[in-house]
Amino acid sequence: DQQVKQNSPSLSVQEGRISILNCDYTNSMFDYFLWYKKYPAEGPTFLISISSIKDKNEDGRFTVFLNKSAKHLSLHIVPSQPGDSAVYFCAASAIGAGNNRKLIWGLGTSLAVNP
Amino acid sequence: GAGVSQSPSNKVTEKGKDVELRCDPISGHTALYWYRQSLGQGLEFLIYFQGNSAPDKSGLPSDRFSAERTGGSVSTLTIQRTQQEDSAVYLCASSLGRGASRWETQYFGPGTRLLVL
Numbered sequence: 708d709q710q711v712k713q714n715s716p717s718l719s720v721q722e723g724r725i726s727i728l729n730c731d732y733t734n735s736m737f738d739y740f741l742w743y744k745k746y747p748a749e750g751p752t753f754l755i756s757i758s759s760i761k762d763k764n765e766d767g768r769f770t771v772f773l774n775k776s777a778k779h780l781s782l783h784i785v786p787s788q789p790g791d792s793a794v795y796f797c798a799a800s801a802i803g804a805g806n807n808r809k810l811i812w813g814l815g816t817s818l819a820v821n822p
Numbered sequence: 823g824a825g826v827s828q829s830p831s832n833k834v835t836e837k838g839k840d841v842e843l844r845c846d847p848i849s850g851h852t853a854l855y856w857y858r859q860s861l862g863q864g865l866e867f868l869i870y871f872q873g874n875s876a877p878d879k880s881g882l883p884s885d886r887f888s889a890e891r892t893g894g895s896v897s898t899l900t901i902q903r904t905q906q907e908d909s910a911v912y913l914c915a916s917s918l919g920r921g922a923s924r925w926e927t928q929y930f931g932p933g934t935r936l937l938v939l
Contacts, residue, residue: 750913750930812865
């Protein structure tokens, strides 16, 4: 049962255009959402996050939008650059058993930004 | 910089052998996580250490998997009697460990690529 779903395994955009990566979730207990970026042969690196009390968080070229009623979040990258080409993971967090926090990950979307 | 390091970076082993994977977290981080990423899959949580508390082992897929954290720092993930389905990238992450009441960023190591023949 995939609680965090990234339905597009890949996305290709032109340099300078907007990249929109989507993520859907099923667990209404998630209260924090994150995007991580992963280059080949490297571990994921944190990109941007949003708390469930907000609907938008912006950091430079990256903006994350959260629609709680639709259980949907998206990552916008504008303008897209070739160096943004990577796999983007959506993750959601909730306090679980034992009062521990866990991250539940999507399968990732591979973004290719073409020069 | 002193990020999360993992060793070995690659490991090829024969089915049935035991393997040990090592993680050195960022100094001062009390929380440490192990994840596994199989081909075409997302990150699968394995185990979580927080300070001196009992680890959360709920993600370990079988009793062939175990992990320990010595002195609150270095962690070793051990897989006994490896199977071909254990082939994956094993990722370690650490965070400050200030408690579950708020989210804190996890910093990942580069991973260990395990191939079981």
